[in-house]
Amino acid sequence: MWAVAALPSLWLVAAAAGEKVEVTDPFIELHTGPGRGYPVFYVAGRHEWVEIELRHTDWFLVRTEGGKEGWVNRQQIEATLTQIGTKTSFRNVLLDDYLRRRLEFGAAWGHFKSEPMLKVWMGYKFADTLALEATGGQVQGVFSGTDLWHVNLLAEPWPDWRLAPYFGVGVGRLVNFPNASLVGVTTSNARLADATVGLRYHLGDRFIARLDYTQYLAYIADNRTDQYRAVTIGLAFFF
Numbered sequence: 001m002w003a004v005a006a007l008p009s010l011w012l013v014a015a016a017a018g019e020k021v022e023v024t025d026p027f028i029e030l031h032t033g034p035g036r037g038y039p040v041f042y043v044a045g046r047h048e049w050v051e052i053e054l055r056h057t058d059w060f061l062v063r064t065e066g067g068k069e070g071w072v073n074r075q076q077i078e079a080t081l082t083q084i085g086t087k088t089s090f091r092n093v094l095l096d097d098y099l100r101r102r103l104e105f106g107a108a109w110g111h112f113k114s115e116p117m118l119k120v121w122m123g124y125k126f127a128d129t130l131a132l133e134a135t136g137g138q139v140q141g142v143f144s145g146t147d148l149w150h151v152n153l154l155a156e157p158w159p160d161w162r163l164a165p166y167f168g169v170g171v172g173r174l175v176n177f178p179n180a181s182l183v184g185v186t187t188s189n190a191r192l193a194d195a196t197v198g199l200r201y202h203l204g205d206r207f208i209a210r211l212d213y214t215q216y217l218a219y220i221a222d223n224r225t226d227q228y229r230a231v232t233i234g235l236a237f238f239f
Contacts, residue, residue, distance in 0.1 A: 021080035023048045028077070030070025034059030042068045052077070098202050099160060101125060101238035104133075106210065108234025115141040117230055129156050133168070137230075148174045148216075150194055168196040174218045190218040190226075208236045 027045050031038040034056040044050055044064050050072075054061040058074040081087060104123040111117055119137035126132065131154045139146040150172025158164050172192040198212040216228040 020051045025079045034071045103239040106236025108232040110232030112139040112230045144178045146176045162202045164200050190220050193217045206237050
């Protein structure tokens with residue numbers, strides 16, 4: 001049982017505790033720990049029965065009929081048969097974590113009009129297909145710099161897709177700072193509205209890649225509005 005004690009208990013999940021499965025491949029390999037970096041210390045042959053005790057991500061702690069305990073990866077354990085003769089299968093823990101995510105933090109780089117832009121965001125998913133997201137960005141142009149922030153409501157119609165489109169609308173503020181070398185130009189502070197379309201791709205574990213296209217509308221004055229387009233690509237992690 002030393003292989004179990006080496007892991008924090010919060011990472012151990014009971015997985016069909018006590019279920020016995022029959023090896024149908026020529027063999028399965030038992031590792032000393034839950035990962036390919038741990039050495040193989042025992043091989044269970046075809047028609048041998050093993051009992052599943054615990055699960056750690058996509059690794060399963062099993063006990064052989066002879067009392068050997070070791071870790072087997074999901075690919076090999078799913079090549080076994082249950083006691084009633086059906087193929088063994090287990091839910092994808094990593095996908096479940098992705099679908100149940102609530103908080104997301106990320107950063108991205110791209111272009112605001114033709115000028116470089118950096119932005120960071122924090123999102124909270126309060127329903128399967130809806131999330132609130134707060135974004136802050138900075139644009140450093142040739143003649144001026146721009147700070148902006150906005151809060152968006154995002155809709156993701158197909159949340160269980162690994163590559164999923166999403167849509168959003170939001171409001172915020174835009175502040176433009178002209179370069180000090182320019183004469184007679186003042187800082188502008190404007191209300192901001194935006195609409196976003198994007199793609200989210202679950203890279204694995206707790207990481208997401210995102211591609212955003214955003215159309216901004218800045219209300220500079222009562223009779224003047226300016227439009228801006230931004231395209232960014234970034235990386236986020238979730239909880």
